[in-house]
Amino acid sequence: MSRKLSAVVFLAMLVLVAAMSLKTVVTAHGKNAVMVAEGSAAMPTRPSMPGSSSR
Amino acid sequence: MPGPVDSIIWFLGIALSLVVVVCSLWRKTFRRYFFLNLYMLLSVLVSLVRLRIFAHYGQSSTQYWYFYFYSDALMTIAQYFALISLYIHVFQEMRVEKYLRLGAVLLLGGTALFSYAVVSQSANRMLTDVVFELSQNLYFVGLVLTYVLWGAIFKMRETRALLVQLVLSLGVYFGANAASYAISNLRPDMFSHLRYLIPLIGCFLPFAWAYAFWRVPEEARLEPARLAVIPPAVQR
Numbered sequence: 001m002s003r004k005l006s007a008v009v010f011l012a013m014l015v016l017v018a019a020m021s022l023k024t025v026v027t028a029h030g031k032n033a034v035m036v037a038e039g040s041a042a043m044p045t046r047p048s049m050p051g052s053s054s055r
Numbered sequence: 056m057p058g059p060v061d062s063i064i065w066f067l068g069i070a071l072s073l074v075v076v077v078c079s080l081w082r083k084t085f086r087r088y089f090f091l092n093l094y095m096l097l098s099v100l101v102s103l104v105r106l107r108i109f110a111h112y113g114q115s116s117t118q119y120w121y122f123y124f125y126s127d128a129l130m131t132i133a134q135y136f137a138l139i140s141l142y143i144h145v146f147q148e149m150r151v152e153k154y155l156r157l158g159a160v161l162l163l164g165g166t167a168l169f170s171y172a173v174v175s176q177s178a179n180r181m182l183t184d185v186v187f188e189l190s191q192n193l194y195f196v197g198l199v200l201t202y203v204l205w206g207a208i209f210k211m212r213e214t215r216a217l218l219v220q221l222v223l224s225l226g227v228y229f230g231a232n233a234a235s236y237a238i239s240n241l242r243p244d245m246f247s248h249l250r251y252l253i254p255l256i257g258c259f260l261p262f263a264w265a266y267a268f269w270r271v272p273e274e275a276r277l278e279p280a281r282l283a284v285i286p287p288a289v290q291r
Contacts, residue, residue, distance in 0.1 A: 012161040019195040038130040040068020040257040
């Protein structure tokens with residue numbers, strides 16, 4: 001693998017690690033019950049679903 | 056149907072996204088910023104379908120819940136490609152497009168694998184949870200990538216005003232979203248107060264991009280941040 005290719009793989013993984021670390025820091029004090037969402041639409045309220053997980 | 060405030064914010068978002076595309080067409084930059092426009096068009100389409108499902112099934116229906124988060128994942132991926140296209144514009148002169156595309160695909164694949172690995176530990180509804188996790192993780196990847204691009208723009212003293220404005224708007228949008236996310240997690244009791252804030256933040260990006268395409272011509276350049284100081288002795 002060329003040096004440039006190795007650098008690309010390394011940088012991509014570095015960004016991934018940084019992003020996941022940031023997410024961990026931001027959600028550290030919560031129960032992950034709230035989420036980021038796109039667009040201007042009204043956020044849905046949780047429907048009651050049988051066998052739903054904790055999220 | 057959604058309440059009056061929800062409706063106003065909802066239609067404002069749709070209208071602003073359409074304005075971005077119209078202004079881009081008017082400025083003849085549609086093809087140049089194709090992925091940004093594609094993201095805005097997708098945003099309009101998703102908003103309209105969400106509205107239809109909301110009106111038909113209601114806010115607390117399973118249909119709206121699933122469509123909202125599946126479409127959110129789709130829009131996050133579109134936004135990711137829009138961001139990568141901005142990277143390609145910024146690093147155009149360095150001729151590293153091939154590496155940027157490769158890096159983008161690797162990063163997307165890595166994020167998808169990571170999301171799957173996290174969810175596979177404990178999920179009942181596998182696909183739904185993977186989609187949700189991917190959307191959230193890709194959002195944070197986009198956040199980091201945007202601030203890296205901010206840094207690159209300042210370091211390289213980028214002067215293309217439109218490009219700078221597009222990237223800066225994206226940075227503010229990601230920052231505001233991350234702040235609301237952090238507040239919601241720190242104080243879950245405040246989530247009800249943030250009910251209108253999150254859709255309003257969703258309106259900010261199309262507003263800023265519409266303004267950029269409308270007011271800033273493609274050929275506009277920023278003035279150099281630093282001018283050379285010539286000592287008086289040399290001036291004489």
